[in-house]
Amino acid sequence: MQQTQVACDACGAQLVPNAAYCERCGARTRRARRLVRLAIRVELLFFLAFVGLVIAFIWIYSVQR
Numbered sequence: 252m253q254q255t256q257v258a259c260d261a262c263g264a265q266l267v268p269n270a271a272y273c274e275r276c277g278a279r280t281r282r283a284r285r286l287v288r289l290a291i292r293v294e295l296l297f298f299l300a301f302v303g304l305v306i307a308f309i310w311i312y313s314v315q316r
């Protein structure tokens with residue numbers, strides 16, 4: 252597994268364990284960036300599923316008429 256980040260990538264300050272942001276400069280930690288990417292991916296997936304559903308409903312409606 253990936254090692255826990257102990258210092259900030261931007262300023263080198265020591266980080267609180269499992270911190271999302273650096274307390275000195277406010278930069279996101281690697282763990283937080285990974286979580287944000289994951290959240291964006293999940294959000295995108297939900298959005299695409301919703302768009303697909305809408306398209307499917309429009310298609311079914313136009314076919315049945």
Ligand SMILES: [Zn+2]
Binds near residue numbers: 260273274277278
């Ligand atoms: Zn920092």
